[in-house]
Amino acid sequence: MPALPLDEAGKYVAGAYVVFVTLIVIYVAILGAKxxxxxxxxxxxxxxxxx
Amino acid sequence: MYSKGLKPLSLATVVTLATAMALVFFYAPLDADxxxxxxxxxxxxxxxxxALCGFVAGGVMAIRHLxxxxxxxxxxxxxxxxxxxxxxxxxxxxGSIWAKASWGHWWVWDEPVLVSFLVVFLLYCVYYxxxxxxxxxxxxxxxxxxxxxxxxxxVPLNFVAVRLAEAYTHPRVLSQTGxxxxxxxxxxxxxxxxxxxxxxxTLWKLELTAKHASMELKKLRRKxxxxxxx
Amino acid sequence: MIRAAKAILRxxxxxxxxxxxxxxxxxxxxxxxxxxxHFGLDRDSLDGELASGVLWVTxxxxxxxxxxxxxxxxxxxxxxxxxxxxxxxxxxLFLAKAGALFLFLSAVELVAVPAFALxxxxxxxxxxxxxxxxxxxxxxxxxxxVGALVAALAAxxxxxxxxxxxxxxxxxxxxLIAGAQATEPFLRQQxxxxxxxxxxxxxxxxxxxxxxxxxxxxxxxxxx
Numbered sequence: 339m340p341a342l343p344l345d346e347a348g349k350y351v352a353g354a355y356v357v358f359v360t361l362i363v364i365y366v367a368i369l370g371a372k373x374x375x376x377x378x379x380x381x382x383x384x385x386x387x388x389x
Numbered sequence: 390m391y392s393k394g395l396k397p398l399s400l401a402t403v404v405t406l407a408t409a410m411a412l413v414f415f416y417a418p419l420d421a422d423x424x425x426x427x428x429x430x431x432x433x434x435x436x437x438x439x440a441l442c443g444f445v446a447g448g449v450m451a452i453r454h455l456x457x458x459x460x461x462x463x464x465x466x467x468x469x470x471x472x473x474x475x476x477x478x479x480x481x482x483x484g485s486i487w488a489k490a491s492w493g494h495w496w497v498w499d500e501p502v503l504v505s506f507l508v509v510f511l512l513y514c515v516y517y518x519x520x521x522x523x524x525x526x527x528x529x530x531x532x533x534x535x536x537x538x539x540x541x542x543x544v545p546l547n548f549v550a551v552r553l554a555e556a557y558t559h560p561r562v563l564s565q566t567g568x569x570x571x572x573x574x575x576x577x578x579x580x581x582x583x584x585x586x587x588x589x590x591t592l593w594k595l596e597l598t599a600k601h602a603s604m605e606l607k608k609l610r611r612k613x614x615x616x617x618x619x
Numbered sequence: 620m621i622r623a624a625k626a627i628l629r630x631x632x633x634x635x636x637x638x639x640x641x642x643x644x645x646x647x648x649x650x651x652x653x654x655x656x657h658f659g660l661d662r663d664s665l666d667g668e669l670a671s672g673v674l675w676v677t678x679x680x681x682x683x684x685x686x687x688x689x690x691x692x693x694x695x696x697x698x699x700x701x702x703x704x705x706x707x708x709x710x711x712l713f714l715a716k717a718g719a720l721f722l723f724l725s726a727v728e729l730v731a732v733p734a735f736a737l738x739x740x741x742x743x744x745x746x747x748x749x750x751x752x753x754x755x756x757x758x759x760x761x762x763x764x765v766g767a768l769v770a771a772l773a774a775x776x777x778x779x780x781x782x783x784x785x786x787x788x789x790x791x792x793x794x795l796i797a798g799a800q801a802t803e804p805f806l807r808q809q810x811x812x813x814x815x816x817x818x819x820x821x822x823x824x825x826x827x828x829x830x831x832x833x834x835x836x837x838x839x840x841x842x843x
Contacts, residue, residue, distance in 0.1 A: 347425035350490035354429040354483040358436070361479045365592065369599055376602050383610060455839050512789035515782065522778045532772055535836050536786075539768060542832050543790055550793030550821055554800060 395594050402591045405584040417577040426490040431577060433483040435585035436476050437502055441544055443473030443589060444513060448541020451534035463530040466537050468596045470516055472589060477510040505551035509544055623708060627715035632722065634692055641688050642726050645681040649731040652677045653738050664741035671803040674735050675795055678728065679788065682762050685723050687783045689716055689770035713767055713837040721763035728755055740806065747805035750815060757822040758798045761829060765790050768833040771840040797821040
């Protein structure tokens with residue numbers, strides 16, 4: 339198959355890289371939320387401990 | 390324990406990723422046959438290679454787990470496999486996009502890397518249901534490790550088999566991986582590969598840190614509760 | 620260790636001979652699948668690649684049934700605990716179970732392959748028999764090793780019937796590739812050149828890897 343013209347090809351290439359970046363962003367976001375929760379629980383525990 | 394070196398590692402990852410992207414879009418030449426579409430190759434193939442190595446590494450960590458009985462090795466194996474499965478989704482999706490752009494179909498059976506990856510991916514997806522169907526945590530870890538070892542040994546075997554089969558029926562046309570790459574493309578590819586590998590290790594350490602912290606937290610909470618109860 | 624393996628194997632074979640649970644079911648299954656393929660493909664006779672593929676996929680699906688039932692006797696009668704309490708090496712258990720699966724598969728193929736030749740195969744099997752037998756035996760060895768491993772992995776999970784096919788079938792893909800490619804030249808109308816050495820080599824590699832791996836790893840399964 340002959341190579342796609344640049345504007346059409348651009349969409350596919352952009353799509354592929356977007357998929358890649360999205361995967362990373364989602365993963366880091368979920369991890370970030372988990373770490374935030376851990377931080378919150380640590381402060382709660384520290385507060386409980388002081389009582 | 391796991392967060393040692395995480396900051397410099399993350400920095401290195403970001404820098405290498407940025408460099409790789411710059412090389413891909415401003416340095417690497419346009420492919421003669423496939424044109425701009427070939428640029429997908431710089432994200433698709435490194436993802437595949439890193440994911441496959443991740444699966445095999447998970448198998449090696451599983452061996453360490455079985456031999457030492459130390460559950461932290463099982464955790465390392467779990468995260469490695471978990472990350473590789475996520476990368477695997479990326480491989481299949483970017484591979485599909487590449488196939489559509491190059492061949493007009495959303496899936497092709499001609500590309501041995503993609504096909505053998507599909508089989509590996511389908512196999513490793515069973516890792517989760519296998520783990521979660523075993524309730525006892527020690528047994529769950531043990532069985533998961535056995536699976537990781539068997540599957541890890543399976544990965545190279547499968548790759549060889551699929552490649553042999555494809556070579557037999559379809560001559561490999563999309564053969565961009567390795568071999569006959571011109572110098573500037575090769576440099577771009579290697580930097581992309583390095584970036585992907587660094588990304589994997591960074592995310593791996595990151596998730597392990599989070600998991601470890603979560604475990605320590607549970608322990609602390611239990612101790613505190615026991616003290617309050619007493 | 621070999622003696623223990625033989626003893627367990629004998630028990631399993633006697634049990635199968637008496638209850639006739641696995642092998643007849645697997646055989647009947649292959650015949651049914653041939654009928655399905657006849658209707659699904661809308662073909663009276665197959666040859667070459669199509670024939671090879673249908674035969675091998677059918678055999679693999681039948682193997683799934685055998686694997687799911689491999690530890691059934693122990694599970695149903697609580698025998699697994701007795702087996703584990705006895706001073707029996709896990710490796711003997713593996714050898715016995717893999718051996719049983721190997722023999723079951725061979726027994727099924729004794730009927731399933733001629734049935735295939737009768738029902739769906741176009742060209743004659745005739746003089747290709749020794750090669751076919753070699754391919755099938757090598758493949759059975761691989762299926763037996765991987766099957767016993769998967770059976771043990773899934774033996775005590777709650778979702779056994781789901782996990783076994785999902786685990787077993789992808790792991791058998793290299794074996795399927797080698798087996799189907801090896802068999803294909805012998806099922807063509809005109810006997811063409813075959814690449815038997817290459818595919819037998821792949822089968823042997825697969826067998827060696829998974830027999831060794833399963834033996835090494837089996838000790839960690841089915842404990843407590």
